[in-house]
Amino acid sequence: MAKIVMEGREWEVKRRINVLRFLEKEGINPEEVLVLINGKVVTEDAVMEPQDEVKILWVLSRG
């Protein structure tokens, strides 16, 4: 299953899922993150496969 990490949060997704669909489902604004699948930056239309390692980077600075 795809392992998705974002700043201490972690998800495991069993089925393939579109990045945008995942972000919307989790209430994450795509304007505020970069998504890396297996170390490569992708756009919102990319698909996360069950074997993928996914990292979501929050981009807004907090001072």
Add this chain to the structure above:
Amino acid sequence: MKCRVCKKRAVINLRAQNRGLCEECFDAYVLDRVERTIKRYKMFSRGQRILVAVSGGKDSLGLWDILARLGYEPAGLFVDMGISRGNYYARSREVVESFAQSRGLELVVESLEAWWGRGIEKIGRRVLCPTCGMAKRYLTNRVAADRGYDVLCTGHNLDDEAAVLLSNLLNWQVGYLARQAPVLDSWHPRLARKAKPLVLLTEKESALYTLLRGIEYVEEPCPYSQGATTLRYKRVLNQVEWRSPGTKQRFYTLFLKNKGLFEGVAKEEREGLKECKRCGQPTWEGLCAFCRFMEESHGDFGREVSAGDQV
């Protein structure tokens, strides 16, 4: 998604411009965007002495990298405010020094403690973001002006500027609105000219640039950070941006187009400028905000190292 230019795999969807870009084309886009911003707002030119205020964060290091790649000769300025909690400034300094060394760039390091005998943790009863920010602005301005730099650059991006604009409008801070601009001319010999070359890049674009360039930066916020208000405004604007791409840029650039509305206030401010009785910095009061704060906190606030002294 494919790159609009070369059809390779896109790394970003620039929804405001309705196009995707691959890694290489995005890199070229960023360099071009920043160069155009510099020219559009007449920020500075090649051959001038440029100082970039670097904190160790993604925006300032990205900006320093971009300016060097564009053929400017930017020196970096790192100001250690004396925050020891979480080893914050020591780590930031390491990151900045390593960046400068790897690219052969000149770095100026200053510290509040070296100038005034104590760091921000030992001034006042507790560390407050606005106070630290004010002291940092004061010191960066003094270093830039005293050392004769033509311009002091900061890494403020479109999200930063749009959030500040929203905050200033919600509170009708007309003085701040009159002063908010991508470039601030020097009205006084001791006031450095200031420029923000990243104002037309979103925070996401700035973060992606830094990531793709492999620039190591400090991700964690300052341990005393109280940036919750600005962050809230950024998030509100991003919600609108997601539904209506291009909103942030329109909001900011149309404000700049209509800045004449605040010219009366700006003129009044320029004419009311005096010199601080203690340090000679331009101010609207008898003492500048920094000297006023230091005097209120400590009375005699210690030795001030004269301009140009090595610290």
